[in-house]
Amino acid sequence: MPTRDNREYDLVLLGATGFTGGLVAGYLAAHANRPLKWALVGRNRDRLEAVSRANGGVPVIVADALDAAAMAEVAHRTRVICTTAGPYGKYGAEVVAACAAAGTHYCDLTGEVNFMRAMIDAHDTRAKQTGAHIVHACGFDSIPSDLGTWAAQQEFAKRFGMPAQHITALFGEISGGVSGGTVGSALEIARLTGEDRALRKLLANPYALDPDPASPKPHSPDVRSISWNAELKLFVSPFVMADTNSRVVRRSHALAGFPWGDDFVYTEAMSAPGNAAGLVRAVATTGALAGLAFALKRPLLRGQLAKRAPQPGEGPDEQTRTHGHWKTRFVAKRGDDMLVYVAADLHGDPGYGSTMKMLGESALCLAFDQLDSPGGVTTPSVAMAAPLLERLRAAGLQFHPA
Numbered sequence: 005m006p007t008r009d010n011r012e013y014d015l016v017l018l019g020a021t022g023f024t025g026g027l028v029a030g031y032l033a034a035h036a037n038r039p040l041k042w043a044l045v046g047r048n049r050d051r052l053e054a055v056s057r058a059n060g061g062v063p064v065i066v067a068d069a070l071d072a073a074a075m076a077e078v079a080h081r082t083r084v085i086c087t088t089a090g091p092y093g094k095y096g097a098e099v100v101a102a103c104a105a106a107g108t109h110y111c112d113l114t115g116e117v118n119f120m121r122a123m124i125d126a127h128d129t130r131a132k133q134t135g136a137h138i139v140h141a142c143g144f145d146s147i148p149s150d151l152g153t154w155a156a157q158q159e160f161a162k163r164f165g166m167p168a169q170h171i172t173a174l175f176g177e178i179s180g181g182v183s184g185g186t187v188g189s190a191l192e193i194a195r196l197t198g199e200d201r202a203l204r205k206l207l208a209n210p211y212a213l214d215p216d217p218a219s220p221k222p223h224s225p226d227v228r229s230i231s232w233n234a235e236l237k238l239f240v241s242p243f244v245m246a247d248t249n250s251r252v253v254r255r256s257h258a259l260a261g262f263p264w265g266d267d268f269v270y271t272e273a274m275s276a277p278g279n280a281a282g283l284v285r286a287v288a289t290t291g292a293l294a295g296l297a298f299a300l301k302r303p304l305l306r307g308q309l310a311k312r313a314p315q316p317g318e319g320p321d322e323q324t325r326t327h328g329h330w331k332t333r334f335v336a337k338r339g340d341d342m343l344v345y346v347a348a349d350l351h352g353d354p355g356y357g358s359t360m361k362m363l364g365e366s367a368l369c370l371a372f373d374q375l376d377s378p379g380g381v382t383t384p385s386v387a388m389a390a391p392l393l394e395r396l397r398a399a400g401l402q403f404h405p406a
Contacts, residue, residue, distance in 0.1 A: 008107055008135075013041050013082040014371040018069060018099065019089030020044040021051040023319040024113065026058075027356055028088055031364040033059035035399070038372065045078055046089075069095045075102035084109040086367035091192040093119040100127055100138055100381075107134035107379075109370040113363055115145030115248040117212055118196065118203055120381075124213065128381040135379040137387045141252050142366040143359035147384050148332050148347045149173055149249035149272060150256055151393055154385040155403045156334040156345035157264055163343060167264040168336035174233065174275035175243050180320065180328035180353025198301055207247065213255035222266070226250065227273040230286045235335055235342060237278040239286040242293050246272040256383040275333070320356060328353020333406065344406035351400055358401070365395040 017032065019025035021044075032042060043063040046052045052064040065081075067074040069089050079085060079102035089095045092114040103110040104127040114120060120140045131138050141150070153171055160168045197203050210224045211217050226247060231240045243249075253270045262268070274289055276282035299305035320328075331348040352358035366384060369375075373391040384392060393403060 008083050008109075011081055011083050013043050015040070015084035015086055015367050016043045016045050016065065016078060016082045017367075018045040018078075018085055018087035020055045021046045021048060022088055024356060024359070025088035026055055027325075027360040028086070028364050028367075029055055029059050029062070031360040032367070033062070035361075035364060036368060040368075040371075043082070045085075069099055072098045072101065075099050076106065079103050079106040079108040082108060084111070084367055084371045086110075086363065087112045088363070090114060090116075091119075092116050093122075093192060093196070097122070097126075104131040104134060104136050104138060104381075107136050109137045109139070111139045111142045111363065111366045111370060113143040113145065113359065114140050115245065117207055117248055117251055120213055120252075121206060121217075124215075124381045132378060132380040137370055137375070137377070137379055138381040139366065139370065139384055139387045140381070141248065142363045142384055144330070144354040144362070145245055146249040146252040147362045147366075147392075147396075148175075148330070150252050150383055150385045151389075151396070152332055152334055152345065152347035152403065153253050153270060154256065154389060155347070155393060156336050156343065159345055159405055160336045160338070160341075160343045164338065164341045166338060167268070168341075168343070169265060169267060169338040170269045170336070171271075172233070172335045173249070173270070173272040174236070174238065174240065174333045174335065175245075175272070175330070176238070176275040176333060177329065177331045178354060180324065180330070180355050180357070195303075195306070198303070210250065211254055211258075213251040214258045215255075221254075222269050224250075224254070224269050224271065227271060230283075230290055232278075233275065233335070235337075236275070236333065236344070238275040239278060239282045240273045240275055241286040241290045243272055243274040244293055244296075252383055256385045259380075259382060259386045320353060325353050325357035326351065328357055330354040330358065346402060346404055346406050348402040349400065350402070361399045361401065362396065365399055366392060369395055 020029045043065050044052050045065045045067050047068050049066050056062045056064050075098045093116050100123045157167050206212050209217050211221050227242050233240050250272045276285040329350045334345040336343045349358040369388050369392045377387050
């Protein structure tokens with residue numbers, strides 16, 4: 005097997021014929037800051053070649069993500085596999101297994117906590133042995149939360165000499181759309197959760213992705229109701245992605261050896277302006293999430309949602325993607341010391357225009373940057389930290405004190 009530094013490709017993109025995969029392919033073709041040896045991987049040659057022609061004639065490899073032998077061959081040919089082929093619980097396991105065995109770095113867009121837990125249990129030990137960085141959640145799930153928390157802690161420690169004991173991430177101004185692939189993943193998780201009591205228990209654990217989910221930890225409940233943030237004078241309500249993001253942040257802290265203390269607590273929520281209109285928005289958001297959760301638990305209603313939602317291959321148009329935006333405020337505190345840190349993208353909707361930057365730069369970072377982190381099933385901040393932060397800032401994302 006060739007060493008990772010002497011392989012045919014720097015990276016391959018699996019899932020390029022899907023909606024999000026096509027965006028990531030376009031980003032890589034336009035924004036690689038050095039000569040890039042890469043290829044597109046998928047099942048359908050005609051569709052792959054169409055994406056290839058749109059991006060300067062990138063080589064194509066016909067292979068099925070469910071074929072273990074095919075994925076092993078692909079993994080041996082490249083330094084990094086970047087995949088947008090979800091739901092990952094259905095299409096991701098053989099890809100991760102191949103990368104862990106071959107010492108090939110891996111990144112994806114999954115927000116599926118059950119899939120990440122399964123990959124940790126199955127492949128973390130092997131990936132550590134081979135040096136493979138298996139990095140899940142490299143899009144809006146969960147780079148803003150994970151890397152933003154890490155960056156906020158670096159700034160807090162620099163100012164006050166100690167890390168923050170508590171960080172609350174408030175996702176405020178957000179504009180964007182949703183694709184069929186994202187909907188498909190959410191519906192699949194809802195189906196599995198309804199059928200599996202053990203899975204429901206796992207997903208309810210705030211520390212579900214920790215190396216040892218059952219070990220004693222600080223009480224860190226998820227936000228389930230409306231409250232008031234006195235520091236920023238904002239209304240706070242549940243955030244739809246917090247159940248994934250918060251668990252990734254907590255895994256990062258555990259993998260890093262608890263550098264912020266055994267009592268560190270991270271929470272995540274949606275914020276709204278502290279006026280009457282903001283209160284109405286918070287109430288509406290909370291009600292909508294409760295209604296969505298109710299519908300997802302019932303097969304008939306879930307089927308109706310599937311019919312009305314975007315279908316696989318569909319997603320927001322270019323205007324929505326380019327005019328979308330997001331902004332997150334991290335309120336970091338220890339005693340009387342407080343810092344507000346901001347992560348934002350003012351020129352890209354969170355799920356697509358901004359996510360293609362985050363995943364694309366994650367793949368390039370794994371392919372080219374000198375990383376001193378160990379292999380294993382890890383997280384964006386633990387695997388890439390400062391090099392990825394620098395790349396994302398250069399790509400137009402903001403990470404800075406308020």
